[in-house]
Amino acid sequence: MQFEKFESVGQLVEKIVKNITEIVVKKPEAVLCFACGETPRPVMNRLIQMKKSGEINFSKIKILGLDEWIGVGRETTGSCAQMLYDDFLIPMDFRPDQIHIFNGLAANLDLEVEQANQFIKDYGIDFVLLGIGMNGHIGLNEPGCDPMAKVNVISLSETTRKVMTKYFNDTIFLTQGITLGLSQLLKANHVVLMAVGERKAEIVKRVLNSDVTPDVPATVFKNKEKVCFFVDAEAGQFLK
Ligand code: F6R
Numbered sequence: 001m002q003f004e005k006f007e008s009v010g011q012l013v014e015k016i017v018k019n020i021t022e023i024v025v026k027k028p029e030a031v032l033c034f035a036c037g038e039t040p041r042p043v044m045n046r047l048i049q050m051k052k053s054g055e056i057n058f059s060k061i062k063i064l065g066l067d068e069w070i071g072v073g074r075e076t077t078g079s080c081a082q083m084l085y086d087d088f089l090i091p092m093d094f095r096p097d098q099i100h101i102f103n104g105l106a107a108n109l110d111l112e113v114e115q116a117n118q119f120i121k122d123y124g125i126d127f128v129l130l131g132i133g134m135n136g137h138i139g140l141n142e143p144g145c146d147p148m149a150k151v152n153v154i155s156l157s158e159t160t161r162k163v164m165t166k167y168f169n170d171t172i173f174l175t176q177g178i179t180l181g182l183s184q185l186l187k188a189n190h191v192v193l194m195a196v197g198e199r200k201a202e203i204v205k206r207v208l209n210s211d212v213t214p215d216v217p218a219t220v221f222k223n224k225e226k227v228c229f230f231v232d233a234e235a236g237q238f239l240k
Contacts, residue, residue, distance in 0.1 A: 001227045003208065005236035009196050012230050013042045016129065016192055019228075020047070021056055023127050023190060028057070030126035033064040033180070035139065036083040037167070039131030039194050044088040051092055062123060063094060064116075065101030066130070067140040067179035069164070070153065073105040078167035080104070102178050109153055112178060116151040120180070125188035132195050135159040136203055136216035140179035147220045149181035182220055191227040193218060200235040208239060 006012035020043075024030050034040055050056045067080055074081035081101055089099060100119050106112045135143055135157055142157040154177050156164070164174070185191060195204050207218045207229070214220065221227040231239075 001222045001224055001229050003229045003231075003239075005231050005233065005239060007233055009042055009232045012194070012196070012232050013046050015230065016043050016194065017046050017050070019190065019192065020127055020129075021050075024056070024058060024061055027126060028060040029062070031062045031064055031123045033066055033125050033128040033185075033188070034084065034088065035066045035129060035131045036080040036087070037131055039196060040129050041087055042196075043129060043194070048088070048091045058092060058094075061098065063089065063099050063101070064119065064125060064180075065099075066128070067177055068102035068104040069156075069174045070104050070109070070176040070178060071174050072172070073103060076172075077169050078164075078172070083167070104178070109178065113151045113153065116178075116180065120151075120184050125184065127190045128185055128188045128192070130185070130191065130193045132193060132200065132203060132207070132218050133160060134163055134199070134203055136207060136218045138182065138185065138193070138217045138221075140177035141182050141217045143215045143217060145182065145214055145217055147182045147186075147214055147217075150184055151178065152181055153178050182217065186220065186224060189226065191221065191224070193221060193227060193229045194231070195229075195235040196232040198234045198237065200231070201237045204231050204235050205238040 072079040130138055140154050142154055156175055156177055210216055210219055212219045212222050
């Protein structure tokens with residue numbers, strides 16, 4: 001894993017955007033996978049700006065969603081689908097045929113799992129932008145998860161259930177999520193794990209100082225060459 005601390009979020013964003021655009025120039029039909037939530041927003045905003053000014057052409061790429069809460073759909077503010085659509089997919093004018101994301105309201109979750117596994121089998125993942133949870137979760141691969149897992153339905157940890165309230169307007173009681181598995185993320189051609197802001201400083205330090213353990217899921221990326229762990233000065237404040 002390559003670790004880099006940037007002085008500003010802006011510099012970090014430019015590095016990631018450069019990485020993404022180079023991949024798409026080389027492979028216009030690349031599969032890009034994005035976490036939702038606060039972390040990737042500045043990257044998405046920069047890509048939207050570049051699309052509007054005609055600097056990039058993402059008309060052939062495919063977008064793969066990373067995860068979703070079970071029990072909510074795109075109509076619920078705070079669902080991953082809602083955030084991805086409103087923050088990125090709509091402003092980027094992606095067509096439905098370019099998008100594969102989870103439906104948290106699906107009646108048949110086995111089918112939801114199977115379809116995402118099939119998508120990855122067919123197309124692979126060229127690039128993935130990940131955030132990190134306060135407990136080190138990746139996607140919704142929670143502490144204690146199986147690093148060999150493919151797409152799976154998980155029980156949300158207590159930490160995640162507390163933290164997730166920040167996304168929702170109303171009080172909501174959700175206990176499960178669906179997520180790409182760590183084994184699939186580890187096989188992606190490029191992985192960027194991004195952390196910004198003071199509140200991520202403790203977990204960033206913990207990931208870098210602990211051995212590889214599923215108890216801190218982000219640590220499973222530590223021995224992987226293709227992974228970049230990029231943080232801003234605040235998230236990296238306990239590190240040189
Ligand atoms: C969301 C996801 C999560 C978040 C993580 C950090 O799709 O995969 O792992 O990336 O919980 O969330 P934020 O960015 O809101 O701090």
